[in-house]
Amino acid sequence: MTDATSAPASPPSRRARVRAPELIGKGGWLNTGEMSYTLADLRGRIVILDFWTFCCINCLHVLDELRELEEKHRDTVVIIGVHSPKFVHEAEHQSVVDAVERYGVHHPVLDDPELATWKQYAVRAWPTLVVIDPEGYVVAQHAGEGHAHAIAKLVEELETEHAAKGTLRRGDGPYVPPEPVATGLRFPGKALVLPSGHFLVSDSTRHQLVELEADGETVVRRIGSGVRGFGPDSFSEPQGLALLPDGKVIVADTVNHALRTYDPVSGAIETVAGTGRQWWQGSPTEGPALEVDLSSPWDVAWWADRVWIAMAGVHQLWTYDPATGTVGVAAGTTNEGLVDGPAAEAWFAQPSGLAAAGDRLWIADSETSALRYVERAGAGDGEGDGEGDVEDGFVIRTAVGAGLFDFGHRDGAAEQALLQHPLGVTALPDGSVAVSDTYNHALRRYDPASGEVTTLATDLREPSDAVLVGEDIVVVESARHRLTRLRLPDEAVRVEAVAHRTQREATEVAPGALTLDVVFTAPTGQKLDTRYGPSTRLLVSATPPELLAEGSGAGTDLHRELVLADGVTEGVLHVSAMAASCDDDPANEYPACHVHQQDWGVPVRVGDTGTSRLALVLAGLGA
Template identity: 60%
Template sequence: MSVEQQQRRARVRAPELVGRRWLNTGGRELRLKDFRGKCLILDFWTFCCINCLHVLDELRPLEEEFADEVVVVGVHSPKFEHEADPAAVAAAVERYSVHHPVLDDPELTTWQNYAVKAWPTLVVVDPEGYVVHVAAGEGHVEALRSVLAEVVAEHDAKGTLHRGDGPYVPPEEPDTTLRFPGEVVPLADGNLLVSDSANHSLVEFAADGETVVRRIGSGARGRADGAPEGASFAEPGGLAVLPEHVASRVGYDVVVADTVNHLLRGVRLSDGRVSTLAGTGEQWRDGADSGPALDVPLTSPWDVAWWEPAGGVVIAMAGNHTLGLFDPVARRVRRFAGTTVEGLRDGDAEEAFFAQTSGLAADGERLWLVDAETSALRWVAATDAGGFAVRTAVGKGLFDFGHADGPADRALFQHPLGVAVLPDGSVAVCDTYNGAIRRYEPATDEVSTLATDVAEPSGAAVLDGELVVVASAAHRLERPVPPGVAARLVEGASQQVKRPDTEIGRGEVELAVVFTPPPGTKLDDRYGPSTRLEVSASPEHLLVEGAGVGTDLTRRLVLADGVEHGVLHVVAQAASCDDDPEVEHPACRLTRQDWGVPVRVTESGPTRLPLVMGGLDTDL
């Protein structure tokens, strides 16, 4: 179905853009009418969401290609309480190099007006102010390119397209040694190595954390190997120092999670030389995730840690909610834990659910990790049967967070990104969105607070018995825990994600994932079914029928009596190929989206739940 046909069936006027303020406009307040004559892409995002960060990078080439005809506007609709802080939103816009106007939507007003149900969601508005396309999730570049080409051609012919610059006004660029650093590790000589994420490089400091010894990387975004002054990264994150016996065999000392490049990089400390170890530079979306390291795509490796029981470097694969394993000697990568379904489920490693795996730290028998989107502290340990199992120390699920100390089953974090094992065996957690350093004591199963007022702590390491913390939003290293301070109690209340529940009816409900192949393409059935749908729920007993995997994008769900609230976990994908009979090997693309939909079950709720993966819901 063409864009024009979709418009005729579902002619929907775009709602007004309403929020607290505008960023990247030089202080100018904008309204929908200010974009009349332009193709407008609304990018509904929130800065905690790794998929949203992927979309920011996916949109960059489209913004350049359609610079005269298209304006992108980010609509920042927060999930966590911290993401509603105006200073935090402004910092995130700078941190992630957002080069278009951003509407700050802290109350999710515009989000609700556009009936958005997932981060990220893209909405295309034509030059006359009508919604012509909706796409949830990431990986929609080619579809958007096709839609935009049709809309531009149509409105150019009608005379309703106005070319020219958009309203973007770049902010001033600050001058600091570090810019939104990510992680820190101590080196054997007592120095500290820091991933300088927004400066796309690494910085080695003396033990004081202030004296710069050297910089590794040119500072330009890229993926070049070689000498330190010419090598380049793209928002590097986690760092892992290899054991000496491994480093001597492989020829490098440090593994770097080169997050936005979807690569692992190696650094030889003797001369700072950088090499590529794992990944293809493309983001993993589906298919093989095990094999020779340079042949397997990765997806936003956030942190890395050498863990002896696993025999390699564990990778927090934030982009698909899993843990990977890199064997530097065999030069191979494989899936280590997780299914790619976003959620919180313990058990055997291969069956566990994670939600944006982030910081890692090993203490020998256990590998600790923080799971950012569930605000959870978890660990992996070997089992008697020879495998590995995942357990949760602190955390309740996708929509519960806060700052509360006490017994672990009642304690709460808010989107933690870093973790470190302290000399006494307890675990320090960089409780990022609470601006705090927390402590979990395994022996007592208690959580306490060590320090507050730290600007978005994202990583930590122990140097000579002292905790060194990356205060990312303050652009520096700090030592916020005074000597002798063990813990201090913080009484806090629980909070929940602001996102409103989706109301659905009791009993039987039709789940419909809406997907229309982009113009010029069709669903590809040559090698079997072109679509896949996986459905589960939290709590599991919410669904009496309808859970599991199938090939139809429409599913009959039967909800349990007596359950009024829950979360539907939906993973959908569709394969579409160029529809040109003259082409022997048409280009094909996989579209995939994960939803975690909080639902409220009522007697009068609708009996159809549409989730738009691409196109328009023509049943509206």
């Protein structure tokens, strides 16, 4: 999930002396023992600023990418997370405190709810990494994922250079871990009811599954070592759970990029899909399940005779077939957004919740704040206009949701109702759907028969899932670290409507021709590898689609000539770029290669005084 407005026309060399702006954040500092820091306090250390927001799956990937570097260079490198919110909920200080613990952030974090430091550094995308040398100068900036290798090499160069100059200071950093809190669950993710009547809960922050008695409180057993890992008894931030026909439970082992099974009878844990590595563009998208990389599977559901996977990390739905032991893409293009139609052409944005209900599979599509569903093409639900239907296969439709930038808490007719980053969805007995409306701290309901959205309950705390138990619904209150049992109400709660739109400064562009350049410089010691064809990819689209008269679509050149249509005065350009660089060593027949990728949403406003060139930096300065 990303955002952008503009970027420098070209990246200066790493040796350019650009003084780093000061670190400012109204929310204050976390993980520092209540101490505040300035860049002067950090002089002598290599500082890496990680501009992130906790709703963003790409940002969570970068947190994991940095863990090894953070440990290896702990005495010379200080990583500082600069939390820069997209959603209203993410600007709440306590929500940032929760997220830092939830995702195991083991470095200082500056809470910047007003984007003050973000603006000072001219950041345009989540995530962005900025490297500052021991003398306080910016030496590198990278947008997107896949830059850990380049930054690690740069850190080694800076260590050598500044040790020789006498400007490198080694020692302990400012990180102070918070005091642990004793609770039975800690940021639980998903839940299901076992045949025994007990609950099984993914205790995500503790890297375990927990079986609870029917009261939802008493711990029967903990499954997994509780230590982050990919061993035979280890998980890493597990999320989704689904009961299989053979009685086993399939687990979305999210940060391990894998599916595991757990046998409630024998206690056995088995890996059934994924390699433990994150999927990147160009990797296989189908094949033997244990040989294909996955990317942050967030939820799972048994539907249409196989396991469906909400593959949040690549904005797709995949399936796993236990009968054949294979996985493959079922829907989505990896482009981030809200586009309905045939499964292969649909766009998603971090699908995070699934629920099977007869001939539909419901989806909580979190970054578009949408409730969507899959059904067989030609099912004739009477709700769509028939456009995009195909004779066989599956079709994706949206019930509630407007896109990446519109969210809020508004009930009423589905076409104008609003959610805010929902993570869970539950099929109800009457054919309606309960939505765990996570950032609204509410449980919502959509009724396909009436087309209405109502609110079932409020004053929950980041609900991420819910399961039915008789006439009750049991909600996973993730940020209250508990399961909460509610009686399904006969009447909905009335909530005053609140609507929001992500506020981003629009780039003023001139009408007509617009040149788009994505700036990429291969990291030191690497080059673009063209031995087997182009190693770059560029995809451009727009919201509304009518904004672009020419230039949309995919290509391999990072330069594109666009033409803005007459009569459309504003919109968003969606730009997705990828570049693969390999070690530049002619003697090495099999050089190591690295993928750098980023998606931008660029708000534009057409005006006579606007620019005719838009440059976006994928990797610049010290790349």
